[in-house]
Amino acid sequence: MKQAKISEAVVRRLPIYLQVLNELHSREIQTVSSQELGVKLDLNPAQIRKDLAYFGEFGRKGIGYDVIYLIEKIRQILKVNQTIKVALVGAGNLGHALCNYNKYSKDNMKITAVFDIHPDKIGTNINNLVVQPMNELTEVVEEQNIRIGIITVPAYEAQNVANQFIAAGVEGILNFAPAILRVPEEVRIHNADFTRELLSLAYYLNHEDDGENEEGDRDESAMD
Amino acid sequence: MKQAKISEAVVRRLPIYLQVLNELHSREIQTVSSQELGVKLDLNPAQIRKDLAYFGEFGRKGIGYDVIYLIEKIRQILKVNQTIKVALVGAGNLGHALCNYNKYSKDNMKITAVFDIHPDKIGTNINNLVVQPMNELTEVVEEQNIRIGIITVPAYEAQNVANQFIAAGVEGILNFAPAILRVPEEVRIHNADFTRELLSLAYYLNHEDDGENEEGDRDESAMD
Structure with missing residues (x-):
């Protein structure tokens, strides 16, 4: 170990x-x-x-x-004592919710740019951030030194957005789309697809009569 | 083991x-x-x-x-070959996003009721579901046999909503609020607070120069 x-x-x-x-x-x-x-x-x-x-x-x-x-x-340890800038693609309800939450966040990870492909979203405001067109993504990521990209677009658009984030040089992606994305080894991807959470929750509902309550993802030899 | x-x-x-x-x-x-x-x-x-x-x-x-x-x-195994009904409290942007996604979901976990405490939200429509007041929650959960509650309210309201879900008899809670909730042992709770995902992603960004890429939550002695 x-x-x-x-x-x-x-x-x-x-x-x-x-x-x-x-x-x-x-x-x-x-x-x-x-x-x-x-x-x-x-x-x-x-x-x-x-x-x-x-x-x-x-x-x-x-x-x-x-x-x-x-x-x-x-x-x-998490290195959030430094400011880490984040960009979000997908100015729908979920994108709005995340930007809104982020506004109140005490930590130093800030969503500093929002993008969308749909002309009716571009130019609108989310928490004082103007939604920008996708063709400005690369430039903005470089200029602002954005290190993380959040994807809140539908599943069928997600890989394309991931590719653009990667080409622009982000180091990590947080993907909310219900899609399995391919990223190169040097880019870290975390998935936050809520249906996965619901499905794994379902497992525990139905086994509740098994009695005792198993807790935590016991890595290695965790307990005792 | x-x-x-x-x-x-x-x-x-x-x-x-x-x-x-x-x-x-x-x-x-x-x-x-x-x-x-x-x-x-x-x-x-x-x-x-x-x-x-x-x-x-x-x-x-x-x-x-x-x-x-x-x-x-x-x-x-996940027991989603049966229909599992889900209620959501918090008809804001995140609540909208989840209901909207759920509409297209192929699995049998369906959000069938939406609640909010704010009078201006009550009576509005989200994907053909009418937002109901909190005082109807218990009755609806019982009538519809709702087994899972989703919480998409601000952190300071989340425990109160959880208590109401638990009193109404849900077996599992999916909590999106950035708050640690207390639930009795027989209720399963999963947290889907996106700031946690962002923070753990930050850890990996900064250690990228460590070289090799550690993957998956290796339970037990997984890889060898």
């Missing part, structure tokens, strides 16, 4: 820790134990200690974790 | 397999190998064979998997 490499399951839990810690911080709570985090997140405290230990020894026995220090440390 | 229990990582991959298989089926392709699926999904073929073997021996050496049979089998 490559100890230095952080597993994907851990990386996916870090934003969740960050969310809880931000909430604790907003309530002026200064320290938190792995037990308390475990209750809040429905995760095993041992799992939490293990996850956080990847990045050095943060916690102190009997006292717990310093909330502000842990926030800073996780932000640093 | 409890062999009979399907790990969460596998359950989360099943909808992805289903999506690819549906696409192959729409192109009238009848069989597919784990190698071909692996290329399409950027997953190790051994991982795919292992995942699918959880449910019995589907594939035949040298021929691969029968696409239609595998679709049926996965639908059966």
Whole structure:
């Protein structure tokens, strides 16, 4: 096992820790134990200690974790202590929702450009961003140093948009379209297709009579 | 390791397999190998064979998997061969986007009721569904036998909506609000907060110079 490499399951839990810690911080709570985090997140405290230990020894026995220090440390690990610019293609309802949410976000990932292919959308405003035509994408991505592209277009347009993002030089893509996209190895793609979430939720509904509740995506030998 | 229990990582991959298989089926392709699926999904073929073997021996050496049979089998495992009704609370942009997408969905999970607390939203139409007031939620959930609730309200309203869904008897919740919700053990909750996806994507951007590309949420000792 490559100890230095952080597993994907851990990386996916870090934003969740960050969310809880931000909430604790907003309530002026200064320290938190792995037990308390475990209750809040429905995760095993041992799992939490293990996850956080990847990045050095943060916690102190009997006292717990310093909330502000842990926030800073996780932000640093996720590299969101720097500003990361994001472009979005697809100015429909979902695109609007994401831009709107992003406006209130406390983190440094900001949607700074919005594009669409449809002439009736181009020139309209979403949260003070003017929707631009696709033929300006490459230039804007370069000029603004945009590193992430969000795709909120219908499935049949998604690969084409991904190709344009990749050609323009984005390093990561967050795809909301219900389509499997091909990207070169150096581009990271995450899928946020909500039907997948619904389908995997269905699995758990129907097995509920199995009794005990399996939690978390136990990477490696997770528990105990 | 409890062999009979399907790990969460596998359950989360099943909808992805289903999506690819549906696409192959729409192109009238009848069989597919784990190698071909692996290329399409950027997953190790051994991982795919292992995942699918959880449910019995589907594939035949040298021929691969029968696409239609595998679709049926996965639908059966996910229990989406039956109709599962879904209610949504929060008729904003995100709620609209989900309802709209759901209209075109081929699977049997259907949003059949939409609610909102804001008087100006109540009585409006989303894809032929009339937005209803929250005080009708319990009755509608019972009458229609709704089993899943989707939450697309702001973070500060989300727990309250979750409580109402739970009181009405839903078995699963898909939460899009950027909030950690508390639910009783018998209710399954999945979070689809897009900022988490963005944050974990940021991690991979900045480590890109590390070279090799780590893929998939390797549950157990997956790759070797």
